[in-house]
Amino acid sequence: MAGERTITLEVQRFHPEADEAPYLQPYTIPFSEGTSVLEGLQHIKDRLDGSLTFRWSCRMAVCGSCGCMIDGEPALACRAFLRDYAPGPVRVAPLDHLPIRRDLVVDQSDFLAKLERARTYLIPADERTPADGAYRQTPEEMADYYDYAQCINCLLCYAACPQYGWDQAFTGPAVLALVQRYDLDSRDAGKDARRAVVNADTGVWGCTLVGYCSEVCPKGVDPARAINQRKPASVADYLLGWLRPSGGEGTP
Amino acid sequence: MSRPRTYRPGMRGWWQRHPAYRRYLLREGTSLFLGGYALWLVAGLLCLAAGEAAYGQWRALQGTPWLFGLHLAALMAACYHAVTWLRLLPLTVPVIRLGGRRPSDRALIRGSWGVSVALSAALWLYLGGGWP
Ligand code: SF4
Ligand code: FES
Numbered sequence: 001m002a003g004e005r006t007i008t009l010e011v012q013r014f015h016p017e018a019d020e021a022p023y024l025q026p027y028t029i030p031f032s033e034g035t036s037v038l039e040g041l042q043h044i045k046d047r048l049d050g051s052l053t054f055r056w057s058c059r060m061a062v063c064g065s066c067g068c069m070i071d072g073e074p075a076l077a078c079r080a081f082l083r084d085y086a087p088g089p090v091r092v093a094p095l096d097h098l099p100i101r102r103d104l105v106v107d108q109s110d111f112l113a114k115l116e117r118a119r120t121y122l123i124p125a126d127e128r129t130p131a132d133g134a135y136r137q138t139p140e141e142m143a144d145y146y147d148y149a150q151c152i153n154c155l156l157c158y159a160a161c162p163q164y165g166w167d168q169a170f171t172g173p174a175v176l177a178l179v180q181r182y183d184l185d186s187r188d189a190g191k192d193a194r195r196a197v198v199n200a201d202t203g204v205w206g207c208t209l210v211g212y213c214s215e216v217c218p219k220g221v222d223p224a225r226a227i228n229q230r231k232p233a234s235v236a237d238y239l240l241g242w243l244r245p246s247g248g249e250g251t252p
Numbered sequence: 253m254s255r256p257r258t259y260r261p262g263m264r265g266w267w268q269r270h271p272a273y274r275r276y277l278l279r280e281g282t283s284l285f286l287g288g289y290a291l292w293l294v295a296g297l298l299c300l301a302a303g304e305a306a307y308g309q310w311r312a313l314q315g316t317p318w319l320f321g322l323h324l325a326a327l328m329a330a331c332y333h334a335v336t337w338l339r340l341l342p343l344t345v346p347v348i349r350l351g352g353r354r355p356s357d358r359a360l361i362r363g364s365w366g367v368s369v370a371l372s373a374a375l376w377l378y379l380g381g382g383w384p
Contacts, residue, residue, distance in 0.1 A: 016257040072269060096269070099258035107258050143354075144347050162273060165263045184347060208280075209340060212272040225343045232346050 004030045007082050008089035009040055011052065014100050022100065025049075026089065031082040037092060038066050038077035041104075054104035061218055064154030068104050069093040074159035074216045095155055097165035111155060114171055118197045120178040123190025141186040148181035148226050150219040157213035157223050163206055170206035171197060173213040173223030180226040199234045279336045285329035288322075338364050 006028050014022040027044045038056055045052045055065040059078040066077040071091055082090070098106035157173035158164050164172045179198055182188045197203055207227045214224040267273045299310040313319055341364055342357035355363075 014259055016259070022259060022261075096261065099260045101256065101258055160270075160272075162263070162266055165266060208276075209343070210273065210276045211340070211343075212270065212276075215272060222343075228340075228344045229346050231344060 005032065005086065006030050007040075007086055009037075009044065010089050010091045011041070011044070011103070012091075012093035013052070013103050014094075015051075016102060022093075024091070031086075033081075033083055035082045036078050037068075037070055037075075037080045037082060037085075037090070040082055041077060041092065052104075053102045062152060064152035067095050067154040067156050067159070069096055069159065074156035076154060076156070076218050079218055095159035097159055097161065098155065106155070108155065110168055111153070111158065111172070111175070114175045115153075115178070118171065118175050118179050119190060119193050120175065120182055122182060122185065122188050123193060124187065125189035135187045137186055144186075145181045145184040148177050148184070148221055151178055151181070151221050152219055154218065156216045156218065157221075160210075160212040160216045162210060163208060167202075167206070169202045171200075171203050173207075173227065174221070176204060176207075176230070177221055177223040177226035180230055183230075195237065198230060199237055204228070204230050204234050279333070282329035282333040282336075285326045286333060289326040289330075334368070338368070 008026050008028045010024045010026050012022050013019070013025045027048055029040055029043045029048070031040060036059070038059055041052065041054050042056075045054075054068070054077070056078065057063040057065045059066075061076050061079045064076075067074060068077055069075075069092070070077065070080050071085060074095060077092070082088075092104065094100045094104045094106050098108070098110075101107050151174055153174060155174065157177075161170075161173055164170050176198070179194050183191045183194060183198075199205075204227050207224070209224060209228055211224045214222045217223065267277055296307070296310050299306040314323075338361055342360045345355075345360060347354065
């Protein structure tokens with residue numbers, strides 16, 4: 001075969017013990033029609049530079065580990081193909097707005113803590129055992145939350161959110177979309193437990209509808225919609241809080 | 253346990269990072285023109301309250317080329333703002349059912365354009381003295 005196609009990847013490097021700040025390192029690698037950016041990175045790690053550090057697992061857009069900035073756009077490295085960036089060079093950097101641990105690996109602890117605080121899991125109204133049988137739900141009831149349930153926690157939406165970039169206290173797109181996912185679920189009764197997170201200044205009101213999060217989401221979650229469709233209810237909580245003598249849990 | 257050092261990228265020049273950010277700034281920026289136009293109307297009202305001479309001066313200013321240009325810019329900004337605003341409107345609609353179905357984004361956008369055109373026409377007729 002005449003001349004293998006090659007492309008240069010400019011990969012952002014950073015070693016916490018050796019580097020003051022990140023820098024770009026170019027690697028030229030062969031590629032074919034089906035080579036993903038992730039496979040490109042694996043080629044570099046296996047054959048050119050074993051010190052290059054990045055996360056991956058499923059290599060099929062399911063696990064959400066391989067998110068990074070590819071030519072300035074948040075994307076899953078396993079779902080982006082080098083042919084689309086030819087002739088290159090293509091720049092690969094860690095996800096924007098997140099602290100960099102090493103090379104392409106970012107620190108996810110803030111996201112994970114928020115996920116836990118927001119109680120994004122099913123909170124049933126009463127204790128159930130398998131003997132009670134399965135939950136029943138109509139297709140319409142499932143359609144209300146189904147899109148939001150597709151989130152794979154890849155954090156691309158956080159890398160697309162300037163509000164999160166400015167203020168890490170903002171709960172952010174994916175966690176708020178997951179809150180909405182459970183709040184809209186007919187089997188769930190945990191809305192009150194999640195209300196404080198939603199109604200806070202750092203909750204849905206931290207969003208100014210830039211909308212880029214929904215554009216980059218690889219799973220069609222549409223976090224911008226999840227957050228903003230919740231704002232009317234948040235206003236209602238606020239007004240009701242004024243009427244209730246106790247002040248209500250929902251008041252910011 | 254001590255955490256390893258991390259590097260936090262700043263937000264300097266953030267709007268240069270993606271066209272989506274610049275579209276957002278443009279959308280929000282148009283509201284400055286709308287605010288300016290509202291202030292100009294308030295100034296007109298104040299002139300009206302101050303007397304005929306002041307109001308006449310305010311009206312005379314309308315004809316100057318630079319004010320005409322500003323009005324034109326405000327009109328264009330208002331149109332852009334309206335289009336983007338109504339395009340985003342479906343995102344802010346809670347999960348509701350009309351006649352057992354969830355309205356589509358398209359129906360919501362068309363419906364709100366209909367309401368907005370009807371209200372504008374009613375206002376136009378009212379100001380023109382043709383209605384009610
Ligand atoms: S909402 Fe989309 S972009 Fe954000 S973490 Fe979930 S799957 Fe990723
Ligand atoms: S490796 Fe699992 S999403 Fe890319």
